[in-house]
Amino acid sequence: MLSQRRERRDRLTVLHLAQPADGGVARVVTDLVGAQIKEGVRAVVGCPEGGSLSRQAAAAGAQVEVWEAGREPGLRVAAETRRAHRLIRRVAPDLVHAHSAKAGLAARLALRGGLPTVYQPHAWSFEAVGGLTARLARAWERRAAHWTDRVLCVSEAERRTGERAGVAARWAVVHNGVPEADTEDRTAARAAAPLLNEVPAQAPIVVCVGRLCPQKGQRILLDAWAGVAGRVPDAWLVLVGDGPDREELTAAAPDRVLFAGASDEVGRWYAAADLVVLPSLWEGMALTPLEAMACGRPVVLTDVGGARECLPPGQQDQCLVPPGDARALADAVARLLGEPELRDFMGEAARKHVRADFDVRRTAESVLGLYRDVLDAHAPASRWWAAR
Numbered sequence: 001m002l003s004q005r006r007e008r009r010d011r012l013t014v015l016h017l018a019q020p021a022d023g024g025v026a027r028v029v030t031d032l033v034g035a036q037i038k039e040g041v042r043a044v045v046g047c048p049e050g051g052s053l054s055r056q057a058a059a060a061g062a063q064v065e066v067w068e069a070g071r072e073p074g075l076r077v078a079a080e081t082r083r084a085h086r087l088i089r090r091v092a093p094d095l096v097h098a099h100s101a102k103a104g105l106a107a108r109l110a111l112r113g114g115l116p117t118v119y120q121p122h123a124w125s126f127e128a129v130g131g132l133t134a135r136l137a138r139a140w141e142r143r144a145a146h147w148t149d150r151v152l153c154v155s156e157a158e159r160r161t162g163e164r165a166g167v168a169a170r171w172a173v174v175h176n177g178v179p180e181a182d183t184e185d186r187t188a189a190r191a192a193a194p195l196l197n198e199v200p201a202q203a204p205i206v207v208c209v210g211r212l213c214p215q216k217g218q219r220i221l222l223d224a225w226a227g228v229a230g231r232v233p234d235a236w237l238v239l240v241g242d243g244p245d246r247e248e249l250t251a252a253a254p255d256r257v258l259f260a261g262a263s264d265e266v267g268r269w270y271a272a273a274d275l276v277v278l279p280s281l282w283e284g285m286a287l288t289p290l291e292a293m294a295c296g297r298p299v300v301l302t303d304v305g306g307a308r309e310c311l312p313p314g315q316q317d318q319c320l321v322p323p324g325d326a327r328a329l330a331d332a333v334a335r336l337l338g339e340p341e342l343r344d345f346m347g348e349a350a351r352k353h354v355r356a357d358f359d360v361r362r363t364a365e366s367v368l369g370l371y372r373d374v375l376d377a378h379a380p381a382s383r384w385w386a387a388r
Contacts, residue, residue: 011040011041011042012040012041012042012094012095012371012375013041013042013044013091013092013093013094013095014036014041014042014043014044014093014094014095014096014097014371015044015045015046015087015088015091015093015095015096015097016029016032016033016043016044016045016046016047016057016062016097016099017046017047017067017084017087017096017097017098017099017103017106017107018045018046018047018053018098018099018100018103019047019048019067019069019070019071019099019100019102019103020048020051020071020100021047021048021049021050021051021052021053021054022051022052022053022211022262023210023211023241024122024286024287024288025053025099025100025122026051026052026053026056027056027287028099028120028122028176028287029045029047029053029057029099030053030056030057030060031177031178031179031360031363031364032097032363032364032367033045033057033060033061033062034060034061034062035360035361035364035365035368036364036368037060037061037062039368041368042063043057043061043062043063044062044063044064044065044091044093045057045062045063045064045065046064046065046066046067046084046087046091047064047066047067048066048067048068048069048070049066049068052264054066065087065090065091067080067083067084067087068080068083069083069084069102069103069106070102071102072102073101073102073105077105077106077109080102080106081105081106081109081110082110083106084103084106084107084109084110085110088107088110088111088115093115094115094116094375095115095116095117095118095371095374095375096111096115096116096117096118097118097120097152097371098117098118098119098120099120099122100120100121100122101121101124101125101137104119104120104121104144105140105144107119108144108147108148111147112147113146113147115378116149116371116374116375116378117147117148117149118148118149118150118151118152118370118371118374119144119148119150119151119152120151120152120153120154121151121153121158121162121284122154122284123158123215123282123283123284123305124137124141124158124161124162124165124282124284125137125141126138126141126165127161127282128214128215128282138165138166138167141162141165141167142165142166142167142168145167145168145169145170148169148170149170149374149377149378150169150170150171150172150370150373150374151167151169151170151171151172152172152173152174152367152370153171153172153173153174153284154173154174154175154176154284154285154306155173155175155284155285155305155306155309155310156173156306156309157284157285157304157305157306157308157309158173158284158285158305158306159171159173161305172370174363174366174367174370175285175306175309175310175357175358175363176284176285176286176287176290176306176310176358176363177290177358177359177360177361177362177363177364178287178290178291178294178354178358178359178360179294179360180294180355180359181267181270181291181294181295181296181351182267183271183295183296183351184267184268184271184295185271186271186272186273186274187201188271189268189269189271189272190205190272192268193260193268193269193272195238195258195260196238196258196272199236199258200234202234203234203235203236204232204234204235204236204274204275204337205235205236205237205238205272205273205274205275206228206235206236206237206238206273206274206275206276206277206333206337207237207238207240207269207270207272207273207275207276207277207292208221208237208238208239208240208241208276208277208278208279209240209241209266209269209270209276209278209288209291209292210240210241210278210280210286210288211241211242211243212239212241212242212243212244212245212246212249213243213244213245214245214281215280215281215282215283216241216243216278216279216280216281217278217279217280217281217302217323217324218239218245218249218279219245219248219249219252220279220281220324220325220326220329221237221239221277221279221326221329222249222252222253222254222257223326224279224326224327224329224330224333225237225254225257225330226254226330227326227327227330227331227334228330228333228334228337229254229255229256231330231334231337231338232334232337232338235256235337236256236257236258237256237257237258238257238258238259238260238269238272238273239257239258239259239260240260240261240262240263240266240269241260241261241262241263242261242262246259266288266291267291267295270291270292270295270297271295271297273292273297274297274337274340274343275297275298275299275300275333275336275337275343276288276289276292276297276298276299276300277299277300277301277329277333278299278300278301278302279301279302279321279323279329280301280302280304280305280307280323281302281304281323281324282304282305282323283304283305283306283307284305284306285305285306285307285309285310286301286305286306286307286310289301289307289310289311290310290354290358292350293310293312293347293350293351293353293354294351294354294355294358295351296347296348296350296351297347297350298315298319298336298343298346298347298350299311299319299350300319300320300321300329300332300333300336301319301320301321302320302321302322302323302324302329303320303321303322303323304323307320308320310358311350311353312346312349312350312352312353313353314349315346315349315350318332318335318336318346319332319346
């Protein structure tokens with residue numbers, strides 16, 4: 001036991017506290033801890049059970065600890081904060097990296113500046129709500145910034161949103177990154193997906209990957225699909241993901257719309273697609289477009305968060321539409337489905353762009369550099385957990 005404690009003191013220990021434990025947040029955390037472990041960091045992930053994060057982080061070599069926490073704020077926050085406090089004491093990290101609103105709430109309440117703290121919103125919570133709830137969320141973020149060594153945004157747009165909300169933080173911006181993707185033949189990818197058995201081999205396929213929830217905008221995409229089908233009658237739409245809106249979306253779906261459910265192999269769906277669409281209402285910088293472009297697929301996105309920053313130069317006019325505008329979305333999708341040569345050209349340009357500018361290794365290296373800056377500037381806190 002003594003040798004284990006000595007080893008932990010000699011290695012940088014980072015606790016990643018995360019909620020949600022699936023979707024894009026899970027993929028970001030998994031990529032970060034995998035890279036950090038390769039650099040000799042002791043990476044610990046605290047997250048709820050039941051999502052993909054615990055499984056993926058363990059496979060990447062991280063120590064995984066259960067932290068029970070729900071997505072929504074409410075009366076459970078006090079208990080979630082106490083559990084976060086106990087977890088921090090047990091892990092004894094040098095730095096805590098809190099991912100998304102609930103983890104950011106619990107970690108910063110538990111620590112109150114007692115340890116180096118990095119908070120990564122993964123899109124601001126106050127964008128998801130309105131009225132009094134949004135005002136309270138903005139007020140909390142303004143207060144909690146005083147207990148945060150860095151607020152880490154994934155896009156300049158996300159940082160500007162925080163500034164407009166009055167958050168006076170010590171900011172850092174590090175774009176999301178994705179691993180280099182293997183190029184898979186479209187025909188082979190379609191043949192390997194039983195769900196596509198009824199789809200004719202030459203039919204254009206549009207894929208949307210994301211949690212089935214209001215943020216990701218699948219309702220608008222279904223509203224737009226009538227306009228797409230009227231101009232490209234043989235087109236099919238595949239929604240990849242699961243979530244609270246699945247039943248409602250399934251009931252509202254027209255013909256030639258398929259639901260694939262959640263998948264740990266979204267790369268195969270990108271490979272099967274002619275075009276990837278993400279009609280989100282708000283984002284920080286979504287991983288879906290980066291992953292799709294890494295696979296050589298063009299994308300159509302709503303102009304939210306870091307969407308404009310992630311696209312290759314020259315593709316913004318063709319690939320961005322206003323959020324919530326079903327007609328503009330239908331026009332952009334139908335136009336690109338009707339021009340296969342342009343799609344291929346855009347997809348190859350997108351693949352080269354992501355490889356050059358959004359490599360996950362560069363992202364991980366930048367985050368580690370951020371940790372070093374924070375630790376160098378922060379007063380020693382080695383006895384924080386002993387004093388509590």
